[in-house]
Amino acid sequence: MTNLLKTVVLSLITVLFTASITLAGMNLRQNDDGTADFMGNDSDGAEHAYPIGQYHLSMTVSGIAAVENTFAMAVPVTFSKLVRVLVTLQGDISTANSVLNFYRSESSTGTMSNKITDGTATTGLNLKEGGGDETGQVFTFTPSGDDRTFQRGWTVLVHTDGGATSAGETNIAAQFVFTFEPADAWD
Secondary structure (H helix, E strand, O other): OHHHHHHHHHHHHHHHHHHHHHHHHHHEEEOOOOOEEEEEEOOOOOEEEEEOOOEEEEEEEEOOOOOEEEEEEEOOOOOEEEEEEEEEEOOOOOOOOOEEEEEEEOOOOOOOOEEEOOOOOOOOEEOOOOOOOOOOOEEEEOOOOOOOEEOOOOEEEEEEEOOOOOHHHOOOEEEEEEEEEEOOOOO
8 A cells, every 4th residue: 555655646746747847848938049038928818028037238339428429229138127237438538527328218219218217316327436547447327217127129228428528538438238137017
């Protein structure tokens, strides 16, 4: 009787374990770009992909200080939240401050729409915090506003105010690293 009970219990565990693997395989998707998504359906039955874990996008742009510019980066993952932007200057801003502002565009056209804030009165990232050479200095922007949740194909826009005034500062470059993570809900 004990052997029969052991066999039944082991069979039951095997069936439950196999079923859980099958369900996990149906809910996880490996994408062509190496990322993974959790697949789920909403109350209407429409399928949605949700990213798993943090991911980072980077870009390097020049003309960050003395010219008013807007740069765009498309977000390739559905339902993600921008949690941090790191900016590393590749030159020295020796005159006036240059301020970066971040926007969410809900299309691929790059039209500025929703400003991303850090929850303070100064909503931009100031690229000159004092005297000295800023070359290699890393500036951090931590979004906390309502407009930091993205869908696939939307864009993050970086707008420079052109505040630095020296002619030699027109070609200063900066390296951006945008960190996203899965969004719990629309913020």
